[in-house]
Amino acid sequence: xxxxxxxxxxxxxxxxxxxxxxxxxxxxxxxxxxxxxxxxxxxxxxxxxxxxxxxxxxxxxxxxxxxxxxxxxxxxxxxxxxxxxxxxxxxxxxxxxxxxxxxxxxxxxxxxxxxxxxxxxxx
Amino acid sequence: xxxxxxxxxxxxxxxxxxxxxxxxxxxxxxxxxxxxxxxxxxxxxxxxxxxxxxxxxxxxxxxxxxxxxxxxxxxxxxxxxxxxxxxxxxxxxxxxxxxxxxxxxxxxxxxxxxxxxxxxxxxxxxxxxxxxxxxxxxxxxxxxxxxxxxxxxxxxxxxxxxxxxxxxxxxxxxxxxxxxxxxxxxxxxxxxxxxxxxxxxxxxxxxxxxxxxxxxxxxxxxxxxxxxxxxxxxxxxxxxxxxxxxxxxxxxxxxxxxxxxxxxxxxxxxxxxxxxxxxxxxxxxxxxxxxxxxxxxxxxxxxxxxxxxxxxxxxxxxxxxxxxxxxxxxxxxxxxxxxxxxxxxxxxxxxxxxxxxxxxxxxxxxxxxxxxxxxxxxxxxxxxxxxxxxxxxxxxxxxxxxxxxxxxxxxxxxxxxxxxxxxxxxxxxxxxxxxxxxxxxxxxxxxxxxxxxxxxxxxxxxxxxxxxxxxxxxxxxxxxxxxxxxxxxxxxxxxxxxxxxxxxxxxxxxxxxxxxxxxxxxxxxxxxxxxxxxxxxxxxxxxxxxxxxxxxxxxxxxxxxxxxxxxxxxxxxxxxxxxxxxxxxxxxxxxxxxxxxxxxxxxxxxxxxxxxxxxxxxxxxxxxxxxxxxxxxxxxxxxxxxxxxxxxxxxxxxxxxxxxxxxxxxxxxxxxxxxxxxxxxxxxxxxxxxxxxxxxxxxxxxxxxxxxxxxxxxxxxxxxxx
Numbered sequence: 001x002x003x004x005x006x007x008x009x010x011x012x013x014x015x016x017x018x019x020x021x022x023x024x025x026x027x028x029x030x031x032x033x034x035x036x037x038x039x040x041x042x043x044x045x046x047x048x049x050x051x052x053x054x055x056x057x058x059x060x061x062x063x064x065x066x067x068x069x070x071x072x073x074x075x076x077x078x079x080x081x082x083x084x085x086x087x088x089x090x091x092x093x094x095x096x097x098x099x100x101x102x103x104x105x106x107x108x109x110x111x112x113x114x115x116x117x118x119x120x121x122x123x
Numbered sequence: 124x125x126x127x128x129x130x131x132x133x134x135x136x137x138x139x140x141x142x143x144x145x146x147x148x149x150x151x152x153x154x155x156x157x158x159x160x161x162x163x164x165x166x167x168x169x170x171x172x173x174x175x176x177x178x179x180x181x182x183x184x185x186x187x188x189x190x191x192x193x194x195x196x197x198x199x200x201x202x203x204x205x206x207x208x209x210x211x212x213x214x215x216x217x218x219x220x221x222x223x224x225x226x227x228x229x230x231x232x233x234x235x236x237x238x239x240x241x242x243x244x245x246x247x248x249x250x251x252x253x254x255x256x257x258x259x260x261x262x263x264x265x266x267x268x269x270x271x272x273x274x275x276x277x278x279x280x281x282x283x284x285x286x287x288x289x290x291x292x293x294x295x296x297x298x299x300x301x302x303x304x305x306x307x308x309x310x311x312x313x314x315x316x317x318x319x320x321x322x323x324x325x326x327x328x329x330x331x332x333x334x335x336x337x338x339x340x341x342x343x344x345x346x347x348x349x350x351x352x353x354x355x356x357x358x359x360x361x362x363x364x365x366x367x368x369x370x371x372x373x374x375x376x377x378x379x380x381x382x383x384x385x386x387x388x389x390x391x392x393x394x395x396x397x398x399x400x401x402x403x404x405x406x407x408x409x410x411x412x413x414x415x416x417x418x419x420x421x422x423x424x425x426x427x428x429x430x431x432x433x434x435x436x437x438x439x440x441x442x443x444x445x446x447x448x449x450x451x452x453x454x455x456x457x458x459x460x461x462x463x464x465x466x467x468x469x470x471x472x473x474x475x476x477x478x479x480x481x482x483x484x485x486x487x488x489x490x491x492x493x494x495x496x497x498x499x500x501x502x503x504x505x506x507x508x509x510x511x512x513x514x515x516x517x518x519x520x521x522x523x524x525x526x527x528x529x530x531x532x533x534x535x536x537x538x539x540x541x542x543x544x545x546x547x548x549x550x551x552x553x554x555x556x557x558x559x560x561x562x563x564x565x566x567x568x569x570x571x572x573x574x575x576x577x578x579x580x581x582x583x584x585x586x587x588x589x590x591x592x593x594x595x596x597x598x599x600x601x602x603x604x605x606x607x608x609x610x611x612x613x614x615x616x617x618x619x620x621x622x623x624x625x626x627x628x629x630x631x632x633x634x635x636x637x638x639x640x641x642x643x644x645x646x647x648x649x650x651x652x653x654x655x656x657x658x659x660x661x662x663x664x665x666x667x668x669x670x671x672x673x674x675x676x677x678x679x680x681x682x683x684x685x686x687x688x689x690x691x692x693x694x695x696x697x698x699x700x701x702x703x704x705x706x707x708x709x710x711x712x713x714x715x716x717x718x719x720x721x722x723x724x725x726x727x728x729x730x731x732x733x734x735x736x737x738x739x740x741x742x743x744x745x746x747x748x749x750x751x752x753x754x755x756x757x758x759x760x761x762x763x764x765x766x767x768x769x770x771x772x773x774x775x776x777x778x779x780x781x782x783x784x785x786x787x788x789x790x791x792x793x794x795x796x797x798x799x800x801x802x803x804x805x806x807x808x809x810x811x812x813x814x815x816x817x818x819x820x821x822x823x824x825x826x827x828x829x830x831x832x833x834x835x836x837x838x839x840x841x842x843x844x845x
Binding site for chain 1: 132
């Protein structure tokens with residue numbers, strides 16, 4: 001390892017005196033046996049539906065959907081978008097933007113759609 | 124810069140008695156650790172872990188936090204993106220969390236056999252039990268911590284600011300963090316979790332949105348738009364518009380104000396050296412060099428030609444001599460004599476002589492008379508044709524067949540030649556006619572030509588379009604959008620074929636199957652299998668030739684004529700490629716993006732998250748309060764505290780106030796305060812809290828953990844008023 005890397009103590013040592021169980025014991029090198037649950041799995045395992053509904057929990061403190069009418073903005077420019085292109089499914093503000101979106105390569109269209117979570121992926 | 128890392132190792136760890144709590148603000152973006160009672164955390168670093176491979180040794184190492192990026196050049200970072208222990212605001216990946224805690228305790232100076240200090244660590248509101256118990260397990264079992272207290276960062280921040288006199292006993296904390304934004308109401312100085320409200324949008328989403336928008340806008344500079352750089356751009360330039368619609372209108376109209384609000388990031392760029400036109404001397408030198416080269420080539424070719432001529436002449440002389448000798452021999456002795464020379468008969472010698480003389484003439488540049496032989500010769504050559512078969516020997520019959528085929532070929536050639544001559548005449552006649560017409564009325568002639576040119580141009584264009592449309596979109600059929608209709612992607616012939624195929628497929632199913640009774644039925648397959656592309660090829664060629672002819676003619680007679688480029692679109696597409704790159708090409712300009720990206724805090728549906736924005740969340744939180752009453756609600760809206768990293772965005776409080784005013788009853792007093800330090804207040808509040816006399820009674824001890832287990836941990840809740 002290079003001297004400057006060692007001097008900067010960039011790399012986390014594997015042994016610490018203050019630990020009762022060292023991480024190399026817990027997670028033997030090269031194999032992380034533990035598969036950590038994702039947030040969705042944690043929520044599922046938590047069985048919140050069995051808890052009293054008036055007790056606050058991680059799920060029921062989430063905000064409800066907005067009551068305001070959904071603001072539609074142009075996917076390219078951010079202007080207000082009165083129009084919708086049925087071919088690319090993009091929203092657009094004016095004819096110039098329309099020209100742009102019609103000349104966009106398909107993967108760009110997909111990325112713009114993915115930005116507002118509107119990309120339909122067919123598996 | 125509001126976010127600064129402090130990773131110096133502390134040396135005074137042993138000075139602290141074992142009852143001094145360690146305070147950790149475990150934020151999704153930054154990890155802060157320090158001692159209770161102090162004003163600032165000792166160690167601050169980004170809450171991420173990198174697991175790159177060392178280039179030299181090939182071992183995978185763990186790097187926590189943000190370090191000097193220049194040192195990372197020794198590591199292969201290709202497969203090691205930064206990893207966070209968080210999902211939304213919940214700690215999920217405890218392996219990563221452990222590395223982060225290791226690093227934090229290490230830099231705090233811990234060097235004993237265990238961490239013998241109570242630990243106060245922040246968590247999100249209503250942290251799922253699993254996450255909390257895993258954290259407790261980690262702290263108790265791996266580090267030997269005697270007791271742990273879990274608190275909510277926003278609450279600590281509120282309490283800290285309450286102590287500073289910024290906000291009231293009743294109030295509301297609006298905390299816009301890295302992964303989520305929370306609104307927590309406070310009544311009597313205690314958070315009311317029943318009424319709190321969380322939207323999964325935060326600073327991370329703003330940066331991510333900005334990064335993606337800019338890289339879509341400037342695809343050529345994607346490599347420059349790193350996460351860290353965009354984060355910097357966000358913090359430096361983005362703001363929250365007082366009203367999105369009117370702000371965007373400024374940019375839509377353009378003008379001076381929009382220009383002033385547009386920011387520009389100049390990427391490193393060095394102008395290309397302008398090549399000077401070559402000097403006179405240079406040109407002449409080059410010309411001389413070229414001349415010399417051609418001279419040499421010419422000399423070489425001449426020498427070659429002369430030697431070839433000599434060779435041929437010698438050959439001819441030899442052959443003539445041979446023929447002379449042959450005259451002295453009898454017919455039957457000839458083969459024996461010729462054996463040595465390689466020829467088999469007298470005719471062969473003669474023919475090779477003729478060949479040699481011909482090529483000699485050619486070399487010398489003389490005209491060779493071709494084939495044209497007098498008719499008498501012709502008659503002689505085809506002597507056998509008119510003789511009836513019966514009178515001939517089998518050999519002669521063979522000869523006759525050969526002659527007849529030769530004759531027909533010769534006649535064909537003759538005919539073709541005649542036709543060529545006629546065509547030439549015709550063309551000349553046409554040109555003359557056209558010239559005449561032109562002279563009669565030049566203006567009208569020109570117009571006619573232009574019209575014709577346009578017509579053919581359109582025809583060619585259309586054909587080209589059909590063709591390219593067919594092939595181009597067929598090429599990326601896999602584009603998945605399915606947006607391009609089937610009809611648009613095939614040309615007419617292909618469409619017809621598709622129609623045949625589909626009708627064949629569907630008709631077969633119903634009724635009696637009579638296919639194949641008539642012979643014509645089978646023609647269908649011929650039609651289907653035909654590759655229609657080949658047919659089209661002939662005609663456009665003809666058209667294009669005509670087009671070329673007309674355009675050249677027009678160029679001759681009309682000085683103003685400019686041939687349209689064959690593809691109108693190409694000129695637009697190719698323009699930037701041919702033009703030299705300028706400074707402007709290395710600028711990343713962003714105007715609307717400056718407030719479009721932070722706007723997602725108020726309109727999460729911009730990034731497809733169907734939840735209430737910050738202003739609505741305040742309304743939701745007040746609605747959810749278990750105890751209602753106008754007075755209470757007014758006291759709450761009268762003390763709204765803004766905290767969390769995203770609250771640093773300029774314009775936040777004005778916008779929030781406008782938004783809340785819209786949803787609260789008219790005349791409601793609304794006061795919004797920004798936390799004294801939105802970033803560090805949570806830690807400071809926690810550090811102050813941990814010094815309280817009552818703090819040890821608010822902790823969850825290792826004993827409790829082993830005796831009471833998870834259920835007690837679930838019910839565990841900190842009281843903030845102590």
